[in-house]
Amino acid sequence: MSLPHAILTALLDEDLTGYALAKQFDVSLGFFWQASHQQIYRELKGLHSMGGVNVLEVPQHGKPDKRVYSLTNQGRQMLDSWITQSTRHRGAKDELFIKLFNVGSVPIEQVTEAVKQRQIEHVRRLELYRKIEARSYASPSTLPDRKKGVYLSLLAGIRQEQTAVTWCDDALNLLATVKP
């Protein structure tokens, strides 16, 4: 039960439509918590009926009408009390490790291929994160308080990807010693 809180968090700095929220969940917060537009529209209704957000309906011409959501005081209080609760993280479910547990029982090339593929993804991710770092967080010591948490998240992402890229190299080396 934390997608609602992720949405409230995204609304801290700016009012957003469901559509714009869904885009945010593709980048930024979405690097650490992803959600589809279907989920977001569903949750926004729930949050609205609970008083956590306000809606402003904005008629448009040429495009469908907008519903711009904003955080209410009650929404802020929901965040405040949620912050004190225990932090849950469902351990990442990653099929790659199941595949690795199959080494020695299935054709090794397929596992190697999966690791190579994964490394490409990690490299891409790392490049993206570094680009964001260079653009917006070049001097972390002078960051306003409000940005420090976001920066730390990005830093976590960078380190994770770095670790993963290096691990892929080591994994490929060891997998190369497995007889086919």
Place this chain on the structure above:
Amino acid sequence: MSLPHAILTALLDEDLTGYALAKQFDVSLGFFWQASHQQIYRELKGLHSMGGVNVLEVPQHGKPDKRVYSLTNQGRQMLDSWITQSTRHRGAKDELFIKLFNVGSVPIEQVTEAVKQRQIEHVRRLELYRKIEARSYASPSTLPDRKKGVYLSLLAGIRQEQTAVTWCDDALNLLATVKP
């Protein structure tokens, strides 16, 4: 759709009951893919009706009867063809990052507390992994092929935890500069 394959994988080396499988999913494979006993019993039924596993009913006295599951040839084939399919990983959903995105809007002590708590968990995890490494994977170069993938998973776990512990230190340092 990969819990079935995780179960088949766990059955590669030994026949197990649903109960024992659930325990495996608390350690070993479970470090990278967790599942509750309810899920496992459900999936075992499905796998059985699809011919991926055999059941041997073992009457016991004093305890409920056992159903010992073993992998069939068809089960092995299911793994073989699954291995070639694309590897999915749902990005880890971690509330800690949502909390970090709240820095500057909620009481900072709570966020700091959450990071400290998380660091303790990572340290514990790291110690556990290292214990397993020392016990079973002291000389990775002489490992039989069948164990190499498992070792690589463990190595990934160790590196991830190490990275996380270090990051927590850096995070705590930067969070200490946030005005309350």
Place this chain on the structure above:
DNA sequence: CGGTACATGTAATCTGTTACATGATTCA
């Protein structure tokens, strides 16, 4: 006497994914 281990399950609910549905505008 109380807790843990063994051993299996059902039912309800909550989350997440996939597919379907609509429709104008802008850009190549």
Place this chain on the structure above:
DNA sequence: TGAATCATGTAACAGATTACATGTACCG
């Protein structure tokens, strides 16, 4: 002309979590 962007949603299904349910044996 066709794809992408803006903008909202419904419906069905799959997957995960929580609660409930039962019952013996063994250890301290």
